[in-house]
Amino acid sequence: MSGFIPEDIINRVRDSVSIVDLVSRYLSLKKAGASYKALCPFHKEKTPSFVVSPARQSFHCFGCGKGGNVFHFVMAMDRLSFPEAVRVLASDAGIKIPEARGPDVAGEPQRSERERLYEANKRAADFYARMLNSPAGGRAREYLESRGISDEMVERCCLGYSPDSWEGLVSAAGDSGVSADLLCKAGLAISREEGSGCYDRFRNRLMFPIFDNRSRVVGFGARTMADDSAKYLNSPETPVFSKGRNLYGLNWARKSIVDNKRVAVVEGYTDVIMAHQHGVENVVATLGTALTREHIRLLHRLTERIDVVFDSDTAGQQAAERSMELFLSEGAGALVAAGFDVRIATIESGKDPCDLIREQGPEAFEKAIDAAVDVYAKKLDIASQRHNTGTVEGKTRAVDEVLGLVARVPNAVGRQLRIDATVRRLSDTFDIDDQTLRARLSQIERHSRRGERPDQEPTAPATRYDAAERGVLEALLTAPETAPEVFDKLRADDFGSEKLRMMFQMARDVYETSGTVSGELLMRKLEDPDLASLISRVLNRPPGPDPQKAGSDCIRVLLRRRVQKKVRAVRKEFERARTLGDDQRAHELNVEYLKLQTEVQAF
Numbered sequence: 001m002s003g004f005i006p007e008d009i010i011n012r013v014r015d016s017v018s019i020v021d022l023v024s025r026y027l028s029l030k031k032a033g034a035s036y037k038a039l040c041p042f043h044k045e046k047t048p049s050f051v052v053s054p055a056r057q058s059f060h061c062f063g064c065g066k067g068g069n070v071f072h073f074v075m076a077m078d079r080l081s082f083p084e085a086v087r088v089l090a091s092d093a094g095i096k097i098p099e100a101r102g103p104d105v106a107g108e109p110q111r112s113e114r115e116r117l118y119e120a121n122k123r124a125a126d127f128y129a130r131m132l133n134s135p136a137g138g139r140a141r142e143y144l145e146s147r148g149i150s151d152e153m154v155e156r157c158c159l160g161y162s163p164d165s166w167e168g169l170v171s172a173a174g175d176s177g178v179s180a181d182l183l184c185k186a187g188l189a190i191s192r193e194e195g196s197g198c199y200d201r202f203r204n205r206l207m208f209p210i211f212d213n214r215s216r217v218v219g220f221g222a223r224t225m226a227d228d229s230a231k232y233l234n235s236p237e238t239p240v241f242s243k244g245r246n247l248y249g250l251n252w253a254r255k256s257i258v259d260n261k262r263v264a265v266v267e268g269y270t271d272v273i274m275a276h277q278h279g280v281e282n283v284v285a286t287l288g289t290a291l292t293r294e295h296i297r298l299l300h301r302l303t304e305r306i307d308v309v310f311d312s313d314t315a316g317q318q319a320a321e322r323s324m325e326l327f328l329s330e331g332a333g334a335l336v337a338a339g340f341d342v343r344i345a346t347i348e349s350g351k352d353p354c355d356l357i358r359e360q361g362p363e364a365f366e367k368a369i370d371a372a373v374d375v376y377a378k379k380l381d382i383a384s385q386r387h388n389t390g391t392v393e394g395k396t397r398a399v400d401e402v403l404g405l406v407a408r409v410p411n412a413v414g415r416q417l418r419i420d421a422t423v424r425r426l427s428d429t430f431d432i433d434d435q436t437l438r439a440r441l442s443q444i445e446r447h448s449r450r451g452e453r454p455d456q457e458p459t460a461p462a463t464r465y466d467a468a469e470r471g472v473l474e475a476l477l478t479a480p481e482t483a484p485e486v487f488d489k490l491r492a493d494d495f496g497s498e499k500l501r502m503m504f505q506m507a508r509d510v511y512e513t514s515g516t517v518s519g520e521l522l523m524r525k526l527e528d529p530d531l532a533s534l535i536s537r538v539l540n541r542p543p544g545p546d547p548q549k550a551g552s553d554c555i556r557v558l559l560r561r562r563v564q565k566k567v568r569a570v571r572k573e574f575e576r577a578r579t580l581g582d583d584q585r586a587h588e589l590n591v592e593y594l595k596l597q598t599e600v601q602a603f
């Protein structure tokens with residue numbers, strides 16, 4: 001089932017990775033009795049229902065139902081296939097996976113495209129780093145020195161330089177066996193529109209490799225060393241890189257974010273590097289885009305508080321306003337309304353964080369962050385500056401802007417609190433009475449609510465039969481004594497869900513060979529994350545009062561469905577016989593129909 005990875009290796013890998021260590025690399029875990037809790041990374045929530053059990057070496061979310069063992073966790077978090085997850089954890093654990101049989105030395109065809117993209121990016125980073133130290137990298141080294149970035153940080157962040165040539169990387173990569181096609185897929189090279197071959201995407205730029213949380217290079221940010229109008233350039237979207245989902249420095253900042261219970265989001269790569277150089281490590285940067293909803297969810301897994309840092313210039317303030325709109329829209333807005341603390345910090349003096357830290361020390365930066373205000377206060381601040389609040393018109397406009405923002409707060413716990421606080425603040429600032437403000441807010445709400453999508457994605461209601469199918473399998477796992485009845489009465493085709501049918505068959509195989517069904521045993525055999533989730537949910541839940549009876553009830557529901565299906569088939573055939581005038585056949589079918597009806601009643 002696991003492709004070409006031998007089962008004993010899979011078992012060794014699973015047994016050598018601690019689920020607690022693994023999960024805490026991604027989430028902030030809190031001890032709760034014998035288990036650990038965290039906010040679930042797979043669905044939106046504000047109170048933790050994601051539980052990690054060291055005893056069972058499994059995880060389970062009581063909110064969305066996802067669960068499984070170490071492999072399933074890595075599969076879901078890093079979007080990997082089962083064999084990829086095994087390989088990743090094997091390499092973490094230092095366990096060697098023997099190459100597939102056969103003389104296929106390079107093993108290329110077996111490696112997934114993602115793995116080859118990581119490899120291409122890594123090779124490119126090495127090449128750029130070599131170039132930075134070559135005579136060609138002189139200008140880039142001077143720039144780094146002028147920004148005050150230490151040699152140690154240059155090395156730690158694997159900074160590099162892409163030479164001022166059309167085929168620097170392309171030819172170097174060719175020499176080391178990386179194909180031009182792969183470079184193009186990795187976004188490092190571009191195919192020529194005319195003729196054949198390709199050329200370097202990044203030329204004469206200072207290169208900042210961007211790492212994922214496993215410290216693999218997934219893409220690059222690149223600053224021009226010439227007067228290029230595009231000052232910064234990023235890798236394009238690839239299967240391993242997305243600007244909307246990656247944050248610069250998160251791989252280095254993760255632990256500090258969890259320890260300090262907050263994160264600062266800045267705009268520049270050098271801002272991150274300078275902060276880390278001075279020991280302020282809970283700092284990350286967006287990749288030349290505004291903060292996205294995905295970014296916020298990513299950070300929300302680690303902390304309850306984000307401070308977004310903007311420059312005090314006009315561009316910085318405009319970016320701040322755009323971000324505020326996002327904070328209050330849809331998914332992110334629900335988090336904010338529910339108490340997720342997003343604040344806006346402004347660096348006065350027109351400096352960027354990098355210069356501020358270099359010239360005035362990390363304390364000045366931390367002071368600016370401590371002065372961060374919530375989005376409503378910030379909006380009030382900006383609106384007051386924009387309009388002349390000395391006049392009635394100016395005051396009205398400023399109030400409308402702030403209320404317009406509040407109107408966007410989605411329906412969620414805490415919405416009313418936010419509204420009350422803002423109304424109070426406006427009332428104090430502009431000396432307008434509460435009632436007038438609330439009336440104005442309702443008016444704005446009526447106008448702006450139109451066309452807005454509801455925040456929660458509706459989930460398909462599980463049918464009664466679906467519940468019964470699951471119930472049977474749950475009974476098998478919690479009360480092995482139900483096994484004889486289950487396998488005696490039910491058949492695979494009693495399961496409408498393909499996945500559950502698979503699991504039924506697998507459980508039957510296990511039962512027939514070992515005489516019992518255990519959840520742990522089944523989970524080991526399962527690669528399908530949904531099925532693993534189902535099992536982990538059952539294993540992590542206190543058993544009901546009488547699982548055997550619950551199992552029998554579910555069996556009855558499924559048997560009844562089986563009979564009803566037959567009833568429908570017979571009725572159909574009866575109608576057909578009647579239309580054809582086959583009275584004899586119709587009579588027989590009618591008898592059978594009535595017999596089946598009594599059977600249905602018996603359930």
Ligand SMILES: [Zn+2]
Pocket residue numbers: 040041042043050061062063064065066
């Ligand atoms: Zn969940």
